[in-house]
Amino acid sequence: MKYSLLILAAPYSTQSVGTALRFCKAAIASQHQIERVFFYHDGVNCGNLLSSPPSDEVDLPEEWRQLATENNIDLVLCVASALRRGILDSKEATRYDKPSANTQAPFEISGLGQLIDACQQSDRMITFAA
Amino acid sequence: MTNDSEKKILIICRRPPYGNSLAREALEVTLAASAFDQDISILFTGDGVFQLLKDQSSDSIASKNHLKLLAAFPLYDIEQLFVDRHSLDERKLSEHNCCLPIQLIDDASCRTFLRQFNSVLSF
Numbered sequence: 001m002k003y004s005l006l007i008l009a010a011p012y013s014t015q016s017v018g019t020a021l022r023f024c025k026a027a028i029a030s031q032h033q034i035e036r037v038f039f040y041h042d043g044v045n046c047g048n049l050l051s052s053p054p055s056d057e058v059d060l061p062e063e064w065r066q067l068a069t070e071n072n073i074d075l076v077l078c079v080a081s082a083l084r085r086g087i088l089d090s091k092e093a094t095r096y097d098k099p100s101a102n103t104q105a106p107f108e109i110s111g112l113g114q115l116i117d118a119c120q121q122s123d124r125m126i127t128f129a130a
Numbered sequence: 131m132t133n134d135s136e137k138k139i140l141i142i143c144r145r146p147p148y149g150n151s152l153a154r155e156a157l158e159v160t161l162a163a164s165a166f167d168q169d170i171s172i173l174f175t176g177d178g179v180f181q182l183l184k185d186q187s188s189d190s191i192a193s194k195n196h197l198k199l200l201a202a203f204p205l206y207d208i209e210q211l212f213v214d215r216h217s218l219d220e221r222k223l224s225e226h227n228c229c230l231p232i233q234l235i236d237d238a239s240c241r242t243f244l245r246q247f248n249s250v251l252s253f
Contacts, residue, residue, distance in 0.1 A: 008253070040155060080158070112158065115159060115162070115251075116162055116166045116168060119137060119139050119251075120136075120137055120168075125249040125251060127250075129252060
């Protein structure tokens with residue numbers, strides 16, 4: 001089955017993002033496909049590559065980066081949510097004249113159309129709540 | 131014209147209109163889905179039923195008025211609005227307090243109701 005995820009929760013603040021990662025790994029181990037992970041609301045913070053947790057904690061943005069790269073999963077950060085929360089790639093940082101960017105591929109900043117497209121392309125949508 | 135293989139999407143709104151951006155964000159997904167010609171429905175349940183109340187004024191908390199967003203629904207042909215009856219009753223509200231025409235869902239019909247949708251997004 002093809003799954004896509006909607007992630008609303010911020011990394012670290014609750015268990016939700018960790019659970020979403022474990023869900024993806026379990027699904028892949030059971031021969032399912034994870035098509036797209038759409039980060040919305042506080043979920044966009046998962047794309048913050050400046051995140052620097054202590055070495056004895058899971059690096060959630062890095063886990064997503066590795067999972068996506070190894071399994072060809074789209075990671076999409078909703079542009080409106082990302083801009084509000086200060087998650088910018090180099091294009092947006094230039095556009096808004098900000099001193100730096102803090103996200104890059106495989107995280108892609110895009111619009112709600114990608115979420116709607118995921119609903120169309122996937123067999124199941126799973127929301128990981130805030 | 132509807133495509134036979136077109137999926138039915140349901141947005142579930144559980145949050146009140148103010149105090150958390152999820153209410154607005156859920157409606158923005160609904161509007162986007164409609165703009166992409168999707169078969170979109172929305173269920174207001176729990177504190178989500180407060181989103182539909184008439185006569186909202188949000189100036190004093192410097193928030194955009196939620197009713198303005200809901201006012202776009204008829205313009206986008208979003209008409210499949212459902213409300214959990216039990217949530218209204220618990221809050222001493224009725225469909226007459228709602229700013230848009232809605233259909234009531236009760237506990238007995240809820241499971242059948244949810245089963246018709248291919249994708250459910252929960253806010």
